[in-house]
Amino acid sequence: MPEPTMADVAAHLGVSRQLVSIVMRDMPGASETTRQRVRQAASELGYQPHIGARSLRQTRSTQIGVSFAPAHTTEPDIVEAIYPEATRSGYRVVLSAQTATRSTTQAVDELLGYRCAALIVIGSDLTDAAMRKLARRAKVPVVVIGAGVPNAAYDVVRSVGEAGTSLMVEHLVSLGHRRIAYVHAGSMASAEPRLQGYLTATAAAGLEVDVIQVQGADYTEEAGATAGRLLLQRAALPTAVVAGNDQQAFGVMVVLSRAGVIVPDQVSVTGFDDSRTARLSCVDLTTARQDPVLMGRAAVEAAVHRIDNPDVAPSVALIQPTSVVRSSTGPAPSAS
Amino acid sequence: MPEPTMADVAAHLGVSRQLVSIVMRDMPGASETTRQRVRQAASELGYQPHIGARSLRQTRSTQIGVSFAPAHTTEPDIVEAIYPEATRSGYRVVLSAQTATRSTTQAVDELLGYRCAALIVIGSDLTDAAMRKLARRAKVPVVVIGAGVPNAAYDVVRSVGEAGTSLMVEHLVSLGHRRIAYVHAGSMASAEPRLQGYLTATAAAGLEVDVIQVQGADYTEEAGATAGRLLLQRAALPTAVVAGNDQQAFGVMVVLSRAGVIVPDQVSVTGFDDSRTARLSCVDLTTARQDPVLMGRAAVEAAVHRIDNPDVAPSVALIQPTSVVRSSTGPAPSAS
DNA sequence: TTGTAAGCGTTATCAA
DNA sequence: TTGATAACGCTTACAA
Numbered sequence: 187m188p189e190p191t192m193a194d195v196a197a198h199l200g201v202s203r204q205l206v207s208i209v210m211r212d213m214p215g216a217s218e219t220t221r222q223r224v225r226q227a228a229s230e231l232g233y234q235p236h237i238g239a240r241s242l243r244q245t246r247s248t249q250i251g252v253s254f255a256p257a258h259t260t261e262p263d264i265v266e267a268i269y270p271e272a273t274r275s276g277y278r279v280v281l282s283a284q285t286a287t288r289s290t291t292q293a294v295d296e297l298l299g300y301r302c303a304a305l306i307v308i309g310s311d312l313t314d315a316a317m318r319k320l321a322r323r324a325k326v327p328v329v330v331i332g333a334g335v336p337n338a339a340y341d342v343v344r345s346v347g348e349a350g351t352s353l354m355v356e357h358l359v360s361l362g363h364r365r366i367a368y369v370h371a372g373s374m375a376s377a378e379p380r381l382q383g384y385l386t387a388t389a390a391a392g393l394e395v396d397v398i399q400v401q402g403a404d405y406t407e408e409a410g411a412t413a414g415r416l417l418l419q420r421a422a423l424p425t426a427v428v429a430g431n432d433q434q435a436f437g438v439m440v441v442l443s444r445a446g447v448i449v450p451d452q453v454s455v456t457g458f459d460d461s462r463t464a465r466l467s468c469v470d471l472t473t474a475r476q477d478p479v480l481m482g483r484a485a486v487e488a489a490v491h492r493i494d495n496p497d498v499a500p501s502v503a504l505i506q507p508t509s510v511v512r513s514s515t516g517p518a519p520s521a522s
Numbered sequence: 523m524p525e526p527t528m529a530d531v532a533a534h535l536g537v538s539r540q541l542v543s544i545v546m547r548d549m550p551g552a553s554e555t556t557r558q559r560v561r562q563a564a565s566e567l568g569y570q571p572h573i574g575a576r577s578l579r580q581t582r583s584t585q586i587g588v589s590f591a592p593a594h595t596t597e598p599d600i601v602e603a604i605y606p607e608a609t610r611s612g613y614r615v616v617l618s619a620q621t622a623t624r625s626t627t628q629a630v631d632e633l634l635g636y637r638c639a640a641l642i643v644i645g646s647d648l649t650d651a652a653m654r655k656l657a658r659r660a661k662v663p664v665v666v667i668g669a670g671v672p673n674a675a676y677d678v679v680r681s682v683g684e685a686g687t688s689l690m691v692e693h694l695v696s697l698g699h700r701r702i703a704y705v706h707a708g709s710m711a712s713a714e715p716r717l718q719g720y721l722t723a724t725a726a727a728g729l730e731v732d733v734i735q736v737q738g739a740d741y742t743e744e745a746g747a748t749a750g751r752l753l754l755q756r757a758a759l760p761t762a763v764v765a766g767n768d769q770q771a772f773g774v775m776v777v778l779s780r781a782g783v784i785v786p787d788q789v790s791v792t793g794f795d796d797s798r799t800a801r802l803s804c805v806d807l808t809t810a811r812q813d814p815v816l817m818g819r820a821a822v823e824a825a826v827h828r829i830d831n832p833d834v835a836p837s838v839a840l841i842q843p844t845s846v847v848r849s850s851t852g853p854a855p856s857a858s
Numbered sequence: 859t860t861g862t863a864a865g866c867g868t869t870a871t872c873a874a
Numbered sequence: 875t876t877g878a879t880a881a882c883g884c885t886t887a888c889a890a
Contacts, residue, residue: 188661189637191883202860207885215859232659237635238574239883242866256601259798262592266621273623278632281617285602287609296614299573301525323568325524440803467776468804527867538876543869551875575867578882 190233199227210235241301247326250277250489251297254308255284259433259461260478261308264331267482268306275490277303284310294320302326304489309333314375327492327500329485333375334502341488342502343481347379347458348386350474350507354428354456355387357472357509362518363426363454367396369413369438371403371430380430380458396424405430410437418445423453425518432457432464435471439514450516460510472515474507481505526569535563546571577637583662586613586825587633590644591620595769595797596814597644600667603818604642611826613639620646630656638662640825645669650711663828665821669711670838677824678838679817683715683794684722686810686843690764690792691723693808693845698854699762699790703732705749705774707739707766716766716794732760741766746773754781759789761854768793768800771807775850786852796846808851810843817841 192210196203201220208215209224216224227233241247250272254261265281272279280300282293290310297305304327310317314335321328321340334342351368358366368384371377381397388395398416403409410429414437417423429435435457439449449455457464460475484503492498528546532539537556544551545560552560563569577583586608590597601617608615616636618629626646633641641660645668646653657664657676670678687704694702704720707713717733724731734752739745746765750773753759765771771793775785785791793800796811820839828834 193883204861204885205859208859211885217859220859232634232661234631234634236578236637236883237632238577238637239866240885241574242572242578242868243883243885244866245886256592256598262598265592265619269619269621270623279619281619283601283605283615283617285605287606295570296573298568298570301572301574325568436802462799463802466772466799466802466805469802529867539867540869540877541875544875547869553875556875572867575882576869578884579867579869580882581870 190231192233192235195224195228195231195233198231199223247301247303248277249280249300249302250486251280251282251294251300251302251305252308253282253284253290253293253297253305253310257285258309259463260459260476263478264308264482264485267479268486271483271486275486277486277490291320294324298324298326303493304329306331306485306489327489327496329488329492331481331485336500336502338500341492341500343484343488343505344376344502345474345476345481345505345507347376347507348383350458350476351380351383351428351430352387353383353474353507353509354458354472355384355391357511358426358428358454358456358515358518359387359391359393361454361515364393364518365396365424366393366426366428367398367417367424369398369400369403369410369427369429369434371405371409371434372399373402373404374430377430384428403430403434405433407433407437407440410434410439411441412437414438414441417442418447423447425452426454426456426515428456430458432459432461432471432473435473435514436463436469439469439471450514452519454515454518456515458507464510464512470512470514472512473510475510476505476507526567528569528571531560531563531567531569534567535559583637583639584613585616585636585638586822587616587618587630587636587638587641588644589618589620589626589629589633589641589646593621594645595799596795596812599814600644600818600821603815604822607819607822611822613822613826627656630660634660634662639829640665642667642821642825663825663832665824665828667817667821672836672838674836677828677836679820679824679841680712680838681810681812681817681841681843683712683843684719686794686812687716687719687764687766688723689810689843689845690794690808691720691727693847694762694764694790694792694851694854695723695727695729697762697790697851700729700854701732701760702729702762702764703734703753703760705734705736705739705746705763705765705770707741707745707770708735709738709740710766713766720764739766739770741769743769743773743776746770746775747777748773750774750777750781753778754783759783761788762790762792762851764792766794768795768797768807768809771809771850772799772805775805775807786850788855790851790854792851794843800846800848806848806850808848809846811846812841812843 284293306329309332318339328340398413457471457473464471532542620629640663642665654675664676667679734749793807793809800807
C-alpha cells in the first residue's frame with residue numbers, strides 16, 4: 187500500500203471519507219474524540235493530504251507564493267518572518283528560489299503553476315516596467331519587497347530609504363562631522379531614495395554635497411572598495427562616508443584600513459540593512475536597520491488584504507529604518 | 523477569463539488539448555512549428571500548467587523536495603546548487619523551510635504532501651533515530667546532507683569531517699606548530715568525526731592532545747568565545763587553535779584579539795566550512811572547505827539513483843574537504 | 859455523522 | 875495530429 191489516500195484512512199477506521207476530510211482541514215463537523223482517532227490513524231499510516239489534489243478542487247487558493255534569492259544576505263531572514271504571519275492568516279507558503287541559473291520570471295512562473303492566491307517577490311532584479319508586466323500577467327495580487335514606486339500593478343513594501351540615509355547623516359552631524367561623502371549605487375532600483383536622504387540631510391545641516399559616483403555601482407563590496415580607492419586618490423579625505431548598504435560600507439572600510447586610515451578615528455563609515463556582516467564584531471558597523479520581521483509582516487498583510495479586496499488600488503507600505511550605532515562611527519577628528 | 527486552462531489554449535489555437543499537453547511537457551509528438559505556436563499562445567494568455575493537477579495525474583512524481591534552514595550560513599548555498607542538478611535530471615525542486623517556528627518534521631511533512639519522488643534534508647536538527655523514523659514514514663528516498671551514519675533508512679551526503687580537521691592540523695604542523703588545541707562541539711551530530719580527525723593527525727605528528735570541552739558547545743560564535751576565554755585563563759596559550767567550524771573559530775579569534783593576543787603571530791586559528799564569514803577580509807580564516815556545489819550535486823545524484831533503484835541499500839557519499847589557507851594561520855612563534 | 863455525486867485540470871491510453 | 879474516455883485524490887454540496 188504505497189501512498190495511502192484519505193479513503194484508506196477512513197477504511198482503516200471504519201468511518202466515512204469526508205469525516206477524515208473534515209478533520210484534516212480543521213473544519214467544524216466532527217467530535218473531539220473522532221478528531222483524535224483520525225489524526226492518530228493518519229499518523230500511523232503515514233498519511234499526508236495530497237496538496238495538489240486539494241488545490242485542484244478547492245474553490246479558493248490557500249497558498250502564498252514567495253520568490254527569493256537564497257544566496258542573498260537579508261532575503262532569507264524575510265522568508266523566515268513570512269512563515270508565522272502567513273500561518274496566522276490561514277495561508278501556506280510556497281517558496282521559489284531565484285538563483286544564478288534561475289531568473290525572477292522563472293521563479294514567479296512556477297509559483298503561478300501552484301495557483302497561489304498571491305505572490306510576494308523579494309528583491310527582484312527586474313526593472314519597474316518588467317515587474318509591472320509580470321504582475322499583470324500573474325492575475326493575482328503581487329507584493330514586491332525592497333523597491334518600487336506607487337503603481338497600479340503591484341503592492342510595494344519597502345523601507346524609507348530617504349529616512350535611513352538621513353538618520354546616518356544626522357548621526358554623523360551630531361558627532362561633529364562636516365565633510366560627509368556618499369557612495370551612490372547608481373544601478374539599483376532602491377538607490378535613488380537613499381541618495382535623496384543624503385542630499386536632504388546634508389542640505390538641512392548646511393553641508394557640502396559629496397557624492398561618489400562609481401561606474402555601474404551596485405550593492406557589493408567591490409563597489410564600496412572602488413569608492414574607497416577613489417577617496418584615497420584625493421588630496422584630503424572626508425571625515426565620514428555614508429554607504430548605500432552594508433556590503434558597500436564593508437568594502438570602503440577594508441580599503442581605507444589597508445591604506446592605514448583608521449576607522450572611525452580618521453574616517454567614520456555607515457551602512458544600510460543591518461545584515462549579519464554588520465553585526466560581526468570585527469565589522470561592527472553603524473547602520474540603518476531594515477527589520478526583516480516588519481517587512482515580512484507588512485508583505486503578508488498587503489497580500490491578504492488584496493486577496494480579500496481585489497479591486498482596491500495597490501498600496502505602498504513604508505517601513506521606517508532605525509539607527510543602529512556601533513563602533514564604525516565616532517567623533518569627527520578635531521583638526522583635519 | 524480568470525486562470526486559463528489547457529483547453530483554453532487549445533481552443534484559442536484551434537488544436538486539440540493533448541497537443542498542448544505534449545508541447546508543455548516537451549514530449550515527442552508535435553512539429554517544431556506547432557510547438558512555437560503553442561508556446562506563443564500560452565505566453566500570450568498567461569497560461570501556466572496547473573502543477574497540482576499534473577502531479578495528481580502523473581504516474582511518477584517529477585519533484586524533489588528540499589528541506590533547509592534559510593537563516594543558516596551555508597545551507598542556502600547548497601539549495602542554489604541543487605537547482606541546476608535537479609533540472610538536469612528532469613526534476614523540479616520543491617522547497618520547504620525549517621525555521622524558528624517550524625520544525626524539520628513539519629517541513630518534511632509538507633514535502634510529503636506534494637508527493638515528492640525523493641526528499642533532501644539539509645542539516646536537520648533531528649537525532650539519527652528520529653531521522654530514521656521520519657525517513658521510514660516518508661516511503662520515498664530520503665537523503666540527509668551534513669551528518670549521519672550508514673543506516674538502512676536514508677542516504678547520507680556529508681563531508682569527511684575527519685579529513686577536514688586533519689588537513690587543518692597538518693597545515694599547522696607544517697608551519698611548525700606543536701601545541702594545537704581543539705574546540706569540540708560536543709552536542710552536534712557531525713562533531714565526533716571532526717574530533718577524530720584532530721586526534722588522528724595530532725597522534726601522527728606525535729603531538730599532545732588538547733581538547734577544549736565547552737559545556738553543551740555547538741557550532742556558534744558563543745561557543746568559540748567561551749573556548750577562547752577558557753584558553754586565556756591558562757598559564758600558557760597553545761600556538762594554534764583548531765575550531766569545529768567557522769563560527770566557533772570567529773568567536774575564538776575575537777576573544778583572543780580583544781585580550782591583546784595577535785592572530786596569527788601569537789596564535790593561529792582555523793575553522794571548518796568556508797562560510798561567507800570566513801571569506802570576509804577582516805576575518806580571512808584558514809579553513810576546511812565543504813563545497814556546497816559538490817554536496818548539492820551528490821545529494822541529487824543519490825536521490826535520483828534511489829528513485830530509479832528503490833531496493834538498493836542506502837549509501838553514504840563522502841565529500842573530501844579541501845584546505846583553504848588564509849591569513850588566520852602563520853608560522854609558530856619561535857620561542858613560546 | 860453518513861452516503862452519494864459531481865467536478866477541479868491534468869495525463870494516459872486508445873483507435874482513428 | 876485528433877477525439878474520446880478514464881482516472882488521479884480531493885472538496886463541495888446536499889439529502890438522509
